[in-house]
Amino acid sequence: MTSIRPTETPSSPALATGALLGTADVDRVAALVHALLEEITDLKTRLAAVEARLDGRPAPEGLAAVQAEAGALIGRVTG
Amino acid sequence: MTPPEGALAAQSPRSIDAILDWTPDTLPAVATLLGLRRYWMGPVFQALRRDYDAAVGDGPGPATQAEAEPIVQALPSARYFQWLHRHIQDRTWALCRRIARDRAEELAAALSTRPDDLGTLTVDGADLPVEIPAYYTFDYHRQDGGIWRGLEGAAVYLLGARIVHAGRNTDFQLHDQVVGDIPVEAPPRRILDLGCGFGKTTFSLKARWPDAQVTGVDLADPCLRLGRRMASERGLAIDWRQGDMERLTDADGSADLVVITMVLHEMPESAIRAALRECTRVLKPGGRLAMLENRLIGDPFRDTLLKWYSQLIDEPYWEPYRHMDLLGACTEAGLVEAETRSWYLANTGGPEAEADPRRWCTPWGLTLAKKPA
Numbered sequence: 111m112t113s114i115r116p117t118e119t120p121s122s123p124a125l126a127t128g129a130l131l132g133t134a135d136v137d138r139v140a141a142l143v144h145a146l147l148e149e150i151t152d153l154k155t156r157l158a159a160v161e162a163r164l165d166g167r168p169a170p171e172g173l174a175a176v177q178a179e180a181g182a183l184i185g186r187v188t189g
Numbered sequence: 190m191t192p193p194e195g196a197l198a199a200q201s202p203r204s205i206d207a208i209l210d211w212t213p214d215t216l217p218a219v220a221t222l223l224g225l226r227r228y229w230m231g232p233v234f235q236a237l238r239r240d241y242d243a244a245v246g247d248g249p250g251p252a253t254q255a256e257a258e259p260i261v262q263a264l265p266s267a268r269y270f271q272w273l274h275r276h277i278q279d280r281t282w283a284l285c286r287r288i289a290r291d292r293a294e295e296l297a298a299a300l301s302t303r304p305d306d307l308g309t310l311t312v313d314g315a316d317l318p319v320e321i322p323a324y325y326t327f328d329y330h331r332q333d334g335g336i337w338r339g340l341e342g343a344a345v346y347l348l349g350a351r352i353v354h355a356g357r358n359t360d361f362q363l364h365d366q367v368v369g370d371i372p373v374e375a376p377p378r379r380i381l382d383l384g385c386g387f388g389k390t391t392f393s394l395k396a397r398w399p400d401a402q403v404t405g406v407d408l409a410d411p412c413l414r415l416g417r418r419m420a421s422e423r424g425l426a427i428d429w430r431q432g433d434m435e436r437l438t439d440a441d442g443s444a445d446l447v448v449i450t451m452v453l454h455e456m457p458e459s460a461i462r463a464a465l466r467e468c469t470r471v472l473k474p475g476g477r478l479a480m481l482e483n484r485l486i487g488d489p490f491r492d493t494l495l496k497w498y499s500q501l502i503d504e505p506y507w508e509p510y511r512h513m514d515l516l517g518a519c520t521e522a523g524l525v526e527a528e529t530r531s532w533y534l535a536n537t538g539g540p541e542a543e544a545d546p547r548r549w550c551t552p553w554g555l556t557l558a559k560k561p562a
């Protein structure tokens with residue numbers, strides 16, 4: 111087992127996730143999540159279409175094609 | 190689409206790249222995370238910037254990061270900008286961990302000693318006792334267990350590294366580009382890559398200088414094992430050695446080139462200074478040190494966001510590092526001609542993106558120094 115050499119260690123704690131959002135932000139978060147979900151749904155639908163077209167094609171060529179198309183899709187969907 | 194794993198692994202082990210590739214069932218999740226990450230860097234970042242401009246009004250605005258911080262923190266969109274990033278980061282690790290667990294057995298088998306292994310692998314043992322510095326035991330990046338305690342952590346790191354760079358470093362093109370930009374007078378014969386991880390930069394170094402003896406040094410032996418196999422699969426004979434860059438085992442004056450990429454920001458300042466002294470010691474007279482890290486942008490708004498970024502991914506030493514006098518530390522360590530050049534990853538907007546306060550940018554700096562001839 112590798113031994114540990116004492117050194118200085120971080121003194122200030124990192125941002126706690128729970129502290130990031132207050133109740134006043136809930137509406138804004140809801141709006142954000144809604145917008146994100148729309149994008150994700152769109153992306154998933156397109157991905158599903160890409161994958162469906164791959165049926166019967168052997169890996170890894172098929173996978174590379176999905177990856178290439180997914181990359182292009184992400185670029186288009188998210189700018 | 191993927192052949193049955195058990196059957197295939199028994200005959201001829203798949204490559205690490207193939208074992209840790211995305212598959213049709215993980216790809217939608219990966220694509221979603223990549224999409225979210227770019228969404229965060231794009232529209233969500235721009236919404237925050239608009240709020241900032243409105244808060245600052247038509248005046249000159251804060252001149253320093255310290256002045257900007259309280260203004261940015263009070264913006265209505267600030268907390269969900271932070272929250273979204275934290276969410277993406279945690280989902281990324283959850284996904285990568287699931288994939289690493291699924292492939293654990295095949296991965297372990299692929300890493301057993303094999304006749305086609307190239308180079309050498311030397312890890313902690315009687316001949317090379319390694320002590321892990323305590324600062325390193327902190328779980329950087331919010332990755333539970335870190336990258337050094339076992340193979341799963343190393344695999345999670347490898348998978349996550351593709352997502353963290355927003356899909357722009359999948360083939361390690363960043364490392365090829367930065368290694369290509371290291372100026373040398375003559376081809377180096379002995380090269381050290383300190384904090385090499387699983388070898389992204391190490392591969393590029395050996396590819397650029399195939400006749401050189403290239404050694405990757407890192408504290409994380411699971412990463413070194415991954416790196417050696419991946420290098421062997423790429424036909425690259427590289428030596429991999431577990432060790433602490435504050436206490437190198439190399440002889441004085443034994444290296445022509447020492448390279449450190451994306452490591453210093455994870456070390457406390459005292460450790461960085463010790464590492465720089467070690468670089469000076471092991472370099473030959475006239476030898477070159479090259480380091481790639483993030484730097485300050487000089488735009489108080491985006492520099493504040495980069496500070497948040499380091500806090501959101503649990504990087505306790507990153508912000509102090511960005512404000513540290515690295516060039517002064519190089520000089521103090523006995524190096525000369527220390528300079529930091531702004532460095533831009535291809536296809537990410539370059540100096541124009543950095544000059545435009547409404548665009549997210551990752552401000553890289555390539556710091557070069559030499560040991561006196």
Ligand SMILES: C[S@@+](CC[C@H](N)C(=O)[O-])C[C@H]1O[C@@H](n2cnc3c(N)ncnc32)[C@H](O)[C@@H]1O
Binds near residue numbers: 433
């Ligand atoms: C973010 S990774 C960068 C890896 C690689 N250089 C690259 O560019 O992708 C930081 C690496 O530095 C290593 N590291 C951190 N502190 C170190 C130390 N004191 N000595 C050796 N390696 C260290 C970590 O184990 C990790 O692999």
